[in-house]
Amino acid sequence: MIEHHIPISIDISLNRKNQGGSETIRRLGFGVNITMNQHKTIELEEGWDFMQRGITKLxxxxxxxxxxxxxxxEYMMLYTTIYNMCTQKPPHDYxxxxxxxxxxxxxEYINSTVLPSLREKHDEFMxxxxVKxxxxxxxxxxxxxxxxxxLDRYFIARRSLPALNEVGLACFRDLVYEELKDKVRDAVIALIDQEREGEQIDRALLKNVLDIFVEIGMGQMIYYENDFEDDMLKDSAAYYSRKASNWIVEDSCPDYMLKKVQNELLVVYSTQLLDKEHSGCRVLLRDDKVEDLSRMYRxxxxxxxxLEPVANIFKQHVTAEGTALVQQAEDAASNKAENALGSQEQVFVRKVIELHDKYMAYVNDCFANHTLFHKALKEAFEVFCNKNVSGFSSAELLASFCDNILKKGGSEKLSDEAIEDTLDKVVKLLAYISDKDLYRRILQLSRRLLFDKSANDDHERIxxxxxxxQCGGQFTSKMEGMVTDLTxxxxxxxxxxEYLENNSNANPGIxxxxxxxxxxxxxxYKSSDLSLPAEMVKCVEVFKEFYQxxxxxxxLTWMYSLGTCNINGKFEPKTIELMVGTYQAAALLLFNASDRLSxxxxxxxxNLADDDLVRxxxxxxxxxxxxxxxxxxxxxxxxxxxxxxxxxxxxxxRRIRIPLPPVDERKKVVEDVDKDRRYAIDASIVRIMKSRKVLGHQQLVMECVEQxxxxxxxxxxAIKKRxxxxxxxxxxxxxxxxxNLFRYLA
Known part of the structure; x- marks a missing residue:
């Protein structure tokens, strides 16, 4: 079977010249503008002969x-011929x-070609x-x-006739399906019986044939149910009835009853039971029928x-619910300012945690902690937990959520036990996220520690x-180093x-x-050669002497961009303590010596760069x-x-904090993560090649991905580039x- 793909989504406007002048035909729903000149009427026989040649070629x-x-x-000429024959004035409107x-x-095609080819074949070949x-x-x-x-757009629409697609499919149904449906049904049931007896059959073929029973109904299941399912169920009952005579002889009474009940009530009807419209597995999950789900599992x-189809339905259901949460968060965030993580994203993470709690309970209680359902839950969460919400990755959302819990003045007012429980659940969600390194980078632990914004050191350690x-010692080594550094x-x-107390000459003055x-x-962090005021220079020198x-x-490299200063501003109304950054303090102190500065x-x-000075x-x-x-x-x-x-x-x-204008730290974090990833890929490749010495490209890439x-x-x-x-x-x-083969160079 060959299918040709011609671009047909193009807009056409046709100009038709008649005796009365020029008439512009309405635009059809099709990308190029083509002008056709029609000087004569196309008769039915002439036009159909031309169409026949195109149909024959097809x-x-x-x-x-x-x-x-x-x-x-060719396509345009065939389309245009039909168009012209339908838009000619009566009696030439055909x-x-x-x-x-x-x-x-x-x-004609079915009778001359399709049916003869089918009538000469039998069983699986038929x-x-x-299917072909x-x-x-x-x-x-x-x-x-x-x-x-x-015809579909105008003639059929105006007369409420069956659409072209429906007419074409109905021809196959009336001429081919009606003649062969009994033979097809018997051949399919024969294949099913063969598989019941342990033979290997072509399941893909079986599925494709059953799809025909469904598709031929054009949206209705009536043909599948009447022409296949009823007979298949009767045959199944007869088959197991025949098998029962052997089982009753070979098995004990309890074994026989167990087999009989399982096969007659479950195996035969398993798909039908799971997919029942008002009481199937999807409905039980939707309506939280915990007891019924437990019974279904048993x-x-x-x-x-x-259990495989049950686990698959469970996975689809959880994926759909999680994806719906993502869409809700997208819709809610669309009305907010861009590049800002707000309360709505916090709500989203909270809802994802609740969703995970709910379905983890299902896995443990309804599905007896079975590995199939753990796998289904993991794969479902991996789908929607790696989607972006309002332009932010899930790694950013989780990191922001944690920061909100751990920092002073965060919106989450929770007890110590509740905080520990919530952090535990966030870390479990992290297992489903592919960009764990991005989460680590933007957890903002460094900012909480450096600027004393952490609400509780114990929570940081937890x-x-x-x-x-969850992620291994390598993941947390730098963060643990931060905590140790602060101690x-x-x-x-x-x-x-103590040094200052014991050395009277070492006095920083402030x-x-x-x-x-x-x-x-x-x-x-960004460092600069800031020219410090004299008061600050003395402080730096005193500390250097102590450190030596x-x-x-x-x-020692001084990061003035991270420093803070408290200075007294003596204004005419009153003195106010100003809490500012080191750059700001240095600028303000210049005005002790000058009234006006450019x-x-x-x-x-x-000695500052323009961007720092402007800020x-x-x-x-x-x-x-x-x-x-x-x-x-x-x-x-x-x-x-x-x-x-x-x-x-x-x-x-009496005291005010004067913040600097915010900068887009997100861009820098992403750049730093990209740089870290390049180093990590390099290290992984070298590590692999050092141990293997010689390795093919594909295997090297796979081992690198795995590591x-x-x-x-x-x-x-990115791996190829590295x-x-x-x-x-x-x-x-x-x-x-x-x-495609690489060698390691020692």
């Missing part, structure tokens, strides 16, 4: 005979005649021929319906492979413990304060707290708290601006005779 293609494919021009000839074309002829017939119907499309558990148990940093601060971190554990008393083998003067004195000046002069006055007045900062201290500033609070799948799902193209990079860096080489 039949030859279906029969596998030598024939060229349809060109778009719509009715063409509708009849459409049906005759099928009848079934194979029937039915598939070809559907292709023929589809193509002829395209040629005669104008019964189908006794049938060989009886989630790390659960993540380590050591607190001890270090105590030692620093209260100073320094947090020393280990580079490898923390995200990469502890170790001379470590280098943008370029501030930039020169601070800090924006926060101090254009945002909520206008500590500086800016000229000219505007909501944005430009290099031509001038700044002055605002002595009249006041606020009802990395616990953290993320590597892209095949292999090429390692070749250029002389870690690997291609075999000279086989380019």
């Amino acid at each position: 039949k030859r293609i279906l029969e596998g005979l030598p024939e060229s494919q349809f060109s778009s021009e 719509s009715q005649q063409l509708y009849e000839k459409y049906k005759e074309a099928f009848e 079934l194979r021929e029937l 002829r039915w598939a070809n017939h559907k292709v023929l119907v589809r193509w002829l319906s395209r040629f005669f499309h104008y 019964l189908f558990h006794k049938i060989p492979k009886g 989630i790390l413990s659960k993540l380590k148990q 050591l940093a607190r001890e270090n601060q105590t030692h620093f304060e 209260d100073l707290t320094v947090t020393v971190l280990t580079t490898g554990f923390w995200p990469t 008393t502890k170790t001379k083998h470590r280098k 943008y370029s003067e501030i930039k020169t004195q601070l 800090l000046l924006q926060s101090l002069s254009c945002a909520k708290y206008k500590i500086l006055n800016k000229e000219p007045h505007s909501k944005t900062v430009s290099p031509n601006d001038y700044f002055e201290f605002n002595p009249k500033f006041t606020d009802r609070m 990395l799948s616990r953290m993320f799902k590597p892209d095949f193209k 292999i090429e990079d390692l070749i250029t860096r002389d870690y690997l080489e291609r075999d000279k005779e086989n380019p």
Whole structure:
């Protein structure tokens, strides 16, 4: 069977010139504009002869005979011929005649070609021929319906006649199906009996034939039920009745009764029982019929492979419910600002947790903790847990949800037990997510620890413990290092304060707290050569001297972008304590020595990049708290601006926090994750090749995917790119005779 694919979704506008002038025909639902000039009437015989040639060509293609494919021009001419013959003025409007000839074309082909080929074959060979002829017939119907499309849109619609597709399929049903249905049914039942006796049969063929019984009803099951199912059930009863005479002799009474009941009541009707419209497995799941589901499990558990269809329905049901939650969250988030994780996403994660709790209980209680149902639940959750919601991945949503629970002032007001239970459930969901490394990156543990936003250190340790148990020690090693760093940093601060007390010359002049971190554990932070004010320079020097008393083998790199300062702003109304970042503090302290500074003067004195300078000046002069006055007045900062201290500033609070404008950290996180993945793929490839020495491309890719799948799902193209990079860096080489074979270079 050959099917040709011609692009038919094109818009056509036809211009027809008649004696009375030019008439524009309405646009049909089809992408190119084609103008046809028609000067003469097409008679029925002439037009049909032309159509016959096209139909004959199509039949030859279906029969596998030598024939060229349809060109778009041929298709358009056939379509246009029908169109013209249907739009000519009476008595030359041949719509009715063409509708009849459409049906005759099928009848002629079936009687001359299809039926003879089927009548000469029997049993399984006849079934194979029937499947082939039915598939070809559907292709023929589809193509002829395209040629005669104008009839469907106007002539048939106006007269409420059966559609072209329906007419074409009805011809096969009336001429082929009605003649052969009894033979087909008997041949199918014979195959089923053969399988019952332990013989191997072609199940795909069986399915394709049964599909014909269904499809021939055009949406109704009446043909399947009347012409096949009733007889199949009677034959099944008769078959097992015959087998019973052997079982009653060979088996004990209880064994016989068990077999008889299982086969007569379950095996024969298993599909029908599971799919019953008002009481089948899907309905029991939908209506939470826990006891009925437990009973269904106990019964189908006794049938060989009886649980597989039940588990499959369970998987489909859970997938559908989870996908519906994703859609609900999408709809709710569509009205919100972009690039913002809000309460609706928190609600989504909570609902996914509840869904998992519900169906995990089903697996444990209704389905006796069976591995088939654990597998079904896992595969269902993997489907929708890896979908994006409002542009955010599930890894981001879970990380944000955890951050909301663990940080100070989070919206989740839960007891310690409830927090631990919730974290446990989130970590279980993480098992279904492919981008675990992205979750780790954006868990925001570093921000909570650095800026003292963590509500409870114990909760931080709990989630790390659960993540380590779920994902392995490698997954949590950096995060555990962060927690250890903060503990050591607190001890270090105590030692620093003791050092200051014991060394009268070492006086920073202001209260100073320094947090020393280990580079490898923390995200990469932006560093700069900020020119600190004199007060801050002295603090840095004092701490350096202290640190050198502890170790001379470590280098301190100061991350001023992470620092915070509390400074007193002496305004005319009152003094207000300002909580600002180090960059902001450095800028404000410049105004102790100058009344008015230009943008370029501030930039020169601070030695900051433009993007950092614009952000800090924006926060101090254009945002909520206008500590500086800016000229000219505007909501944005430009290099031509001038700044002055605002002595009249006041606020009802004695202490205010002045935040910097937010930056898109998400982009940086994604870039960092991509970089980490490149390193991970490189390491995996080298590790594999070092142990194997020589390996084929396909096997290397598969082993690499297997190694990395616990953290993320590597892209095949990315692996190929990393292999090429390692070749250029002389870690690997291609075999000279086989380019798909790689060798490790020590």
